[in-house]
Amino acid sequence: MSEVQDRLELDDLQQELREIQALVHRRDLSAMQGRLDRLHPADVAFLLEALPLEERLAVWDLVKADRDGDILVEVSDAVRESLIEAMDSRELVAAAETLDADEIADLAPDLPDEVIAELVQSLPAEERERLRAALSYEEGTVGALMDFAHIAVREDVTLETVTRYLRRLDELPDHTDQLFVVDRARQLRGTLPITRLIVTDLEREVSGVLEPEAVRFTPADDAGEAASAFERYDLVSAPVVDEQGRLVGRLTVDAVVDFIREKSAESQLAEAGLAEEEDIFASVAASFRNRWSWLAVNLVTAFVASRVIDAFEHSIAQLVALAALMPIVAGIGGNSGNQTVTMIVRALALGQIQPGVWRQLVRKEIGVALLNGVVWGGLLGAAAGLLYGSLALGGVLALAMLLNLVLAASAGVAIPWLRARFGRDPAVGSSVLITACTDSGGFFIFLGLASLFLV
Amino acid sequence: MSEVQDRLELDDLQQELREIQALVHRRDLSAMQGRLDRLHPADVAFLLEALPLEERLAVWDLVKADRDGDILVEVSDAVRESLIEAMDSRELVAAAETLDADEIADLAPDLPDEVIAELVQSLPAEERERLRAALSYEEGTVGALMDFAHIAVREDVTLETVTRYLRRLDELPDHTDQLFVVDRARQLRGTLPITRLIVTDLEREVSGVLEPEAVRFTPADDAGEAASAFERYDLVSAPVVDEQGRLVGRLTVDAVVDFIREKSAESQLAEAGLAEEEDIFASVAASFRNRWSWLAVNLVTAFVASRVIDAFEHSIAQLVALAALMPIVAGIGGNSGNQTVTMIVRALALGQIQPGVWRQLVRKEIGVALLNGVVWGGLLGAAAGLLYGSLALGGVLALAMLLNLVLAASAGVAIPWLRARFGRDPAVGSSVLITACTDSGGFFIFLGLASLFLV
Numbered sequence: 001m002s003e004v005q006d007r008l009e010l011d012d013l014q015q016e017l018r019e020i021q022a023l024v025h026r027r028d029l030s031a032m033q034g035r036l037d038r039l040h041p042a043d044v045a046f047l048l049e050a051l052p053l054e055e056r057l058a059v060w061d062l063v064k065a066d067r068d069g070d071i072l073v074e075v076s077d078a079v080r081e082s083l084i085e086a087m088d089s090r091e092l093v094a095a096a097e098t099l100d101a102d103e104i105a106d107l108a109p110d111l112p113d114e115v116i117a118e119l120v121q122s123l124p125a126e127e128r129e130r131l132r133a134a135l136s137y138e139e140g141t142v143g144a145l146m147d148f149a150h151i152a153v154r155e156d157v158t159l160e161t162v163t164r165y166l167r168r169l170d171e172l173p174d175h176t177d178q179l180f181v182v183d184r185a186r187q188l189r190g191t192l193p194i195t196r197l198i199v200t201d202l203e204r205e206v207s208g209v210l211e212p213e214a215v216r217f218t219p220a221d222d223a224g225e226a227a228s229a230f231e232r233y234d235l236v237s238a239p240v241v242d243e244q245g246r247l248v249g250r251l252t253v254d255a256v257v258d259f260i261r262e263k264s265a266e267s268q269l270a271e272a273g274l275a276e277e278e279d280i281f282a283s284v285a286a287s288f289r290n291r292w293s294w295l296a297v298n299l300v301t302a303f304v305a306s307r308v309i310d311a312f313e314h315s316i317a318q319l320v321a322l323a324a325l326m327p328i329v330a331g332i333g334g335n336s337g338n339q340t341v342t343m344i345v346r347a348l349a350l351g352q353i354q355p356g357v358w359r360q361l362v363r364k365e366i367g368v369a370l371l372n373g374v375v376w377g378g379l380l381g382a383a384a385g386l387l388y389g390s391l392a393l394g395g396v397l398a399l400a401m402l403l404n405l406v407l408a409a410s411a412g413v414a415i416p417w418l419r420a421r422f423g424r425d426p427a428v429g430s431s432v433l434i435t436a437c438t439d440s441g442g443f444f445i446f447l448g449l450a451s452l453f454l455v
Numbered sequence: 456m457s458e459v460q461d462r463l464e465l466d467d468l469q470q471e472l473r474e475i476q477a478l479v480h481r482r483d484l485s486a487m488q489g490r491l492d493r494l495h496p497a498d499v500a501f502l503l504e505a506l507p508l509e510e511r512l513a514v515w516d517l518v519k520a521d522r523d524g525d526i527l528v529e530v531s532d533a534v535r536e537s538l539i540e541a542m543d544s545r546e547l548v549a550a551a552e553t554l555d556a557d558e559i560a561d562l563a564p565d566l567p568d569e570v571i572a573e574l575v576q577s578l579p580a581e582e583r584e585r586l587r588a589a590l591s592y593e594e595g596t597v598g599a600l601m602d603f604a605h606i607a608v609r610e611d612v613t614l615e616t617v618t619r620y621l622r623r624l625d626e627l628p629d630h631t632d633q634l635f636v637v638d639r640a641r642q643l644r645g646t647l648p649i650t651r652l653i654v655t656d657l658e659r660e661v662s663g664v665l666e667p668e669a670v671r672f673t674p675a676d677d678a679g680e681a682a683s684a685f686e687r688y689d690l691v692s693a694p695v696v697d698e699q700g701r702l703v704g705r706l707t708v709d710a711v712v713d714f715i716r717e718k719s720a721e722s723q724l725a726e727a728g729l730a731e732e733e734d735i736f737a738s739v740a741a742s743f744r745n746r747w748s749w750l751a752v753n754l755v756t757a758f759v760a761s762r763v764i765d766a767f768e769h770s771i772a773q774l775v776a777l778a779a780l781m782p783i784v785a786g787i788g789g790n791s792g793n794q795t796v797t798m799i800v801r802a803l804a805l806g807q808i809q810p811g812v813w814r815q816l817v818r819k820e821i822g823v824a825l826l827n828g829v830v831w832g833g834l835l836g837a838a839a840g841l842l843y844g845s846l847a848l849g850g851v852l853a854l855a856m857l858l859n860l861v862l863a864a865s866a867g868v869a870i871p872w873l874r875a876r877f878g879r880d881p882a883v884g885s886s887v888l889i890t891a892c893t894d895s896g897g898f899f900i901f902l903g904l905a906s907l908f909l910v
Contacts, residue, residue, distance in 0.1 A: 010680045010806045017809060042687035050807040052815060074687075163653055172650040174689060177632060195627040198618055198652055225465045231716065232497035232529075234629060234709035236691055253708050254689035260712065261686060264719035265801065271726065272797035272886075273790055280802045281815070284822035291794050291823070292830075295787060299831055302786035303838075309779040316771070316778050323778035324765040327894070330782075331757040332750060335728055339746050342727035346720065347735045351465045352505040354472060360507060360736070367739035368746070375747075376754055383758075431727075439782070 008043055016043070017050055024055045033062050041067055045074035048083065052281045057086050068095035073103050077110070078279035078286075084110050093118050101127050102147040102249075105134035133219075133248070142226050142251055143219030145259055146240045149173035150250040152180045155189050155207040162206060163197055175252040177236040181210045186246040188239055190214060216241050217251060223259055224349075230256045271431055273298070294432070301436035305330070308440045312447035318455045321388050322447060325397055328380060329446040333404035333438030336372060340365050340412025341430045348416055348426050362413050369409035373402030396453055400446035404438060407445070411437045463498055471498070472505055479510045488517050496522055500529035503538065507736045512541050523550035528558050532565070533734035533741075539565050548573050556582050557602040557704075560589030588674075588703070597681050597706055598674030600714055601695045604628035605705040607635045610644050610662040617661060618652055630707040632691040636665045641701040643694055645669060671696050672706060678714055679804075685711045726886055728753070749887070756891035760785070763895045767902035773910045776843050777902060780852055783835060784901040788859035788893030791827060795820050795867025796885045803871055803881050817868050824864035828857030851908055855901035859893060862900070866892045 008016065016035070023032045036044060036059065044063060048056050048071070060083055063071060068087075072080055072095060084092065092115045096104050101123075108116060120128055130148050137143025151172065153162050162179065166172065178191040190210035200209055216239050217226050229235065230253060240249040265277060273294030278287060309316070309326070316322050344361065347353050353361070377398035385394025415433050416426035463471065471490070478487045491499060491514065499518060503511050503526070515538055518526060523542075527535055527550060539547065547570045551559050556578075563571055575583055585603050592598025606627065608617050617634065621627065633646040645665035655664055671694045672681050684690065685708060695704045720732060728749025733742060764771070764781070771777050799816065802808050808816070832853035840849025870888050871881035 009676075010683060014806055014809075021809070021811075040688065046687070046805075046807070049805075050809060052812065166650075167654050169654065172654065175632075175691065176650060177630075177691070194649065194653070195621075195631060198649070199622050199624065199627065221464070228465060231709075231712050232501070233495065236630065236632070236708065253691065253712070254686075257686050257708070257712060257715065260715055260719075264715075264723075267723065268719075268726075268801070269797060271723075272793045274794055274797065278798050280798065280807060280812075281819075284819060284826055287819065287823045288826050291791070292827075294794075295790055295827060295831060298786055298790040299783070299835060302783040303835070305786075306779045306783050309782070310776070313775045313779070317775045320768045320772045320778075321765070323771050323775075323781075324761045324768070326778075327764070327782065327785075327898075328754065328757040328761055331753055331760075331894075335750055335753040336746070338727045339729055339749075342724060342729065343733050343735065346723070350501075350504075351469055352501070352735060354469075354476070354505060356476075357507065357735075364736075364739060364742065368742045371739055371743050372747075372750060376750060380754060380758070439786075443782075 008040075013043060013046055017047055020047060020059065021051070021055065024051075024058050029062060032059065036062055037064065041070035042074045044071050045079075048075055049079050049279075053082060056082065056281075060086060065091065065094060066098055069098040069103070069107075072107055073099065076277050076279070078277055078282060080107070080110050082279065089115050089118070093122065097122060100147060100149065101130035102134050104131055105137075105144075108135055137219050140223050141219060142217045142221040142223055142240055145223055145226070145255040146217075146219065146249040146251045147255070148249050149176075150180050150237075150239065150247070151176060152182045152186070152247055153192065153206060155181045155183065155210060156205065158203055158205055159197055159200060159209070160202040162192070163202060166197075175237050175254060178211075178214075180239045180247050180250070181206055182247050188216060188241050188245055188247045191239065214239065218243060219248065224263065226251060227256045227260055227263075228350075267427055270427070273432075297429075297432055301432065301439065304436070305439040305443055308443045309447065312443075312451060315447055315451045315455045319393075319450065321384075321390075321393060322450050322454075325384055325393075326443055326446050329397070329400045329404050330439045330442035332372075332376060332401055333408040333442045334435045336369065336405055337408030337412045337434040337438045338431055340409055341416060341434050344413060344416045345427050345430055348420055358413065358417055362410065365409035365413055366406055369405040370402070373398075373405045377401035377405075392454055393450075396449045397446070400442070400449050403445050403449075404442040407441045408434065408438045411441075463495075468498060468501055472502055475502060475514065476506070476510065479506075479513050484517060487514065491518055496525035497529045499526050500534075503530055504534050504734075508537060511537065511736075515541060520546065520549060521553055524553040524558070524562075527562055528554065531732050531734070533732055533737060535562075535565050537734065544570050544573070548577065552577060555602060555604065556585035557589050559586055560592075560599075563590055592674050595678050596674060597672045597676040597678055597695055600678055600681070600710040601672075601674065601704040601706050602710070603704050604631075605635050605692075605694070605702070606631060607637045607641070607702055608647065608661060610636045610638060610665060611660065613658055613660055614652055614655060614664070615657040617647070618657060621652075630692050630709060633666075633669075635694045635702050635705070636661055637702050643671060643696050643700055643702045646694065669694065673698060674703065679718065681706060682711050682715055682718075683805075722882055725882070728887075752884075752887055756887065756894065759891070760894040760898055763898045764902065767898075767906060770902055770906045770910045774848075774905065776839075776845075776848060777905050777909075780839055780848075781898055781901050784852070784855045784859050785894045785897035787827075787831060787856055788863040788897045789890045791824065791860055792863030792867045792889040792893045793886055795864055796871060796889050799868060799871045800882050800885055803875055813868070813872055817865065820864035820868055821861055824860040825857070828853075828860045832856035832860075847909055848905075851904045852901070855897070855904050858900050858904075859897040862896045863889065863893045866896075 020032060020035060051059060092111060096107060096119050123131060176194060178193045181189045181192055183189055190212040191214040192206055192210050196209050215229055215233060219240055237250050237252045239247055240251055242248050275290050275293060278290050381394040381398025384397045385391050411434055415430050419426040475487060475490060506514060547566060551562060551574050578586060631649060633648045636644045636647055638644055645667040646669040647661055647665050651664050670684055670688060674695055692705050692707045694702055695706055697703050730745050730748060733745050836849040836853025839852045840846050866889055870885050874881040
């Protein structure tokens, strides 16, 4: 980045946001323009996300056209859609042309087809090839995260030659902590940490000081595993090679950080039943679309649970206290089952669960369930017994809680195990499935026991 | 790191894990030793986490003593406790002595007091000061994440002098993408990107090429905000200065990545009601302690909901279908309230919500609730009407769902708003609170309406 731009902390950013909002209301365009030009693209992106649609578009209009591309790359998907809708094809092509191939590929899903076609036409041959490659990698792979801004050097030259070559470049790409060493066939031979150029005698040959054992990835590698390697080995950048071992790009820690953040946001949103990140100022219709599918699933499982209760209509009519107590049994099962599922899904994601340890895990979880059942079942059973003046009712409640906790523990291990075994992502929907089990199961166990022993 | 160590992808790690487990069973100590020595400390940490307690300690015994420290820093808190329990004071002091002050501070909460006292005695004066400083910073601050491995240079020297100075160091610390430029009083003047030493004329003075505007932090800054600055500005390292602007340390991207991962794990675990990360091979008693508090909270709210139902005992006795249908009303409210809360808590955490927009958010959420209420309430109301042959019952169910969705939307905005207003973390417990509202509220609304119109 050649221009000097302010870099702000969150407090300052929020101050900036308030002041810009005041300027929008006063329609003081020139003061706004001045402020926006001083801000880093990531901070303009932040402001755009935090502004309601109308103000957002007023600000977007004032952003200098040559920065549009950088800012579009930074905003969230939902907000990006709202910005792209306000631009015509000509503006979109101009914005995208300022970007690197890997960044264009990130925008591509939101761009109209004719814009992409025009872009491909306008790019130089090498960039066009890169864009084509970048577009071909699936989301969640190293290919989708990598960039092409690496510097490759040959192993049979001296460090002096490398240094001279670097001096000819105006500036090194961000996150260049190492150069990649290749042979004539672009086969990766190793990496050359940039600090070696400073601390080592410049007359030595690259081949004598390179690191042959560097971590490398292929474009098809799973991005999550690459992120975990970056975390374990504290990497700043790593080479990406094709199946023949030829250098094709690099992965940098900033892309990895963005990926980790997005993944964690996604799983948080999915657990709450949101399909994707939501623009907080989205229309009611857009929010409805983002949320309806999980509500529908929830209604189906609630409907099933309702049918289970209905089957015991007769018992409830005779002993209405059952209706009041049954949500307690279902609730503790759902809560405790979710604890088990979350722990196991995490351990699976970290690769810590060996095929041989499942039985051990089931045993442990059932142990915890029995202990919980005795403690909480005993407590609530005693309370219910006193409240309704019926020892038998208290006993049935306690036993039902214990059994539903054991069901929750078994299902809490079994659901992720089954999903992993059949090659599905154990995280998605596990919480909904376990709650469905423990709701219907809890009602069935409690009302069933009550029908046997009480009515 | 001077030794050559393998760096593995997750698949290879799991292979390694299986082979080491086989060696543990065969008690082939020398083969195990050989394998362990070849592994990176982070990978040994991974193996230790994935092994049941007995095998874990067998492997831990074989790890070379001089690597104990590095590995203890890498394992999770729960597993660290199990390893430290197996070591005596002498071993602990020896292990900690191989670490930097900031790493010792990370271990300190798990170390016995006498070990810390002995450590402080044995450290050189400068390291002792650093350890004392590092121990004084609260968790969640920049101080707790920073290290002291920065290189500081003066602004009135030439790049040539800087280069000569760096050559005298054996190797530069990891993540040295920039040097920190200070004056005589250690006041930070700016930073010098390491690549400038390669591409710039070495006769120039540092003062002429430094970056004066670099992002800087103080030890008391919030670590989450620092992480967000690293993400926005794609930083690899940043200087940390005291209140007088004097350089005291640095923050690097690897510490930030670890922080982001830990935070996201914490919030995932907290949502499921686990107090902290759990060793998957923890004892039943340890797991119980980690999980009981949220179960207790859940039981209290379930008990309250149960009392609400009990108050309508009379209505349920007359129309048992109410008992079967009421979980549907509570369920959709809980689910949809959690969607609202999650979206708002995220936007708050990202700093995107301005004080002025709350009313707009409430309006939008109530809009979504009304739409959901008409769609799902209409659907389920019609189904219940047909099923029980009562138009009135269907109508009451539909209306109750609509009203509980509106309650969920209002509470879903109000709960994080109130918590944020009173300076609490809006994330913690929001999900439990909203579910408590929508359960008790849902039962009350449905059974109340039924009592008014049906019985």
